[in-house]
Amino acid sequence: xxxxxxxxxxxxxxxxxxxxxxxxxxxxxxxxxxxxxxxxxxxxxxxxxxxxxxxxxxxxxxxxxxxxxxxxxxxxxxxxxxxxxxxxxxxxxxxxxxxxxxxxxxxxxxxxxx
Amino acid sequence: xxxxxxxxxxxxxxxxxxxxxxxxxxxxxxxxxxxxxxxxxxxxxxxxxxxxxxxxxxxxxxxxxxxxxxxxxxxxxxxxxxxxxxxxxxxxxxxxxxxxxxxxxxxxxxxxx
Numbered sequence: 001x002x003x004x005x006x007x008x009x010x011x012x013x014x015x016x017x018x019x020x021x022x023x024x025x026x027x028x029x030x031x032x033x034x035x036x037x038x039x040x041x042x043x044x045x046x047x048x049x050x051x052x053x054x055x056x057x058x059x060x061x062x063x064x065x066x067x068x069x070x071x072x073x074x075x076x077x078x079x080x081x082x083x084x085x086x087x088x089x090x091x092x093x094x095x096x097x098x099x100x101x102x103x104x105x106x107x108x109x110x111x112x113x114x
Numbered sequence: 115x116x117x118x119x120x121x122x123x124x125x126x127x128x129x130x131x132x133x134x135x136x137x138x139x140x141x142x143x144x145x146x147x148x149x150x151x152x153x154x155x156x157x158x159x160x161x162x163x164x165x166x167x168x169x170x171x172x173x174x175x176x177x178x179x180x181x182x183x184x185x186x187x188x189x190x191x192x193x194x195x196x197x198x199x200x201x202x203x204x205x206x207x208x209x210x211x212x213x214x215x216x217x218x219x220x221x222x223x224x225x226x227x
Contacts, residue, residue, distance in 0.1 A: 043217040056214045106156035
C-alpha cells in the first residue's frame with residue numbers, strides 16, 4: 001500500500017514568488033491535512049480538506065491556500081513568499097471519519113525562500 | 115486554547131537504558147492524545163495513541179498512559195536501542211475525529227551504543 005506522496009521534495013524560491021506543493025494521500029483516504037514545521041515554531045496546523053471542502057483552518061495569513069480534488073489529491077499554494085515561509089511542509093492523510101483520526105504523514109516538501 | 119508541553123531536549127541515553135519523555139497538555143473537554151516519531155529525513159509516524167482517560171497506548175516497546183487527573187501522557191520504554199534515535203512529538207486532538215493536531219515542540223533522543 002503506497003504511502004502519502006509529496007512533491008516536490010525540495011525547492012528553492014525567492015521572495016515575492018509563489019509556490020504550489022502537491023500531496024497524494026493513501027488510496028481510500030478522504031481527508032488531507034497540511035502542517036508547517038519550522039525550528040522556531042515547531043509543527044503548526046495549516047488546514048484540512050475532506051471531500052474537496054476545507055473543514056478546518058489554522059492561524060495563517062491568506063497567502064496560504066489549498067484545495068482538494070475529486071480524487072482526494074491536494075495542493076497547497078503560498079503566494080508572495082517571505083523569508084519566514086522557509087519550512088518543511090508536511091501533508092497527512094486519514095480516513096476522515098469519526099474514528100481515531102490517525103494521520104499518516106508524507107516525507108514533506110522542504111521550501112527554502114531566498 | 116489547546117497546548118502541549120514536552121520536556122526539553124536533547125536527551126542522550128546509553129543503549130538499554132530506561133526512557134521517559136514527559137508530556138503535559140491543556141485542553142477543554144476530552145482530547146485524544148498521541149505520540150509521533152520523526153526519523154531523520156522522514157515524515158512523522160504514529161507511535162501510539164490513547165483516546166480516553168486511563169487508556170494505555172503501546173507500540174514497539176513504548177508505552178504511555180492517558181492521565182486526566184495530571185493532564186499528562188508521558189512516554190516510556192524499558193530498554194532503548196540505537197534505532198530509537200529520533201525526534202518524538204506529543205500531540206493532542208481536541209475531539210475524536212478532528213484531524214487538527216496540536217503538537218509539542220519535540221524531543222530529540224539520541225541513543226549511544
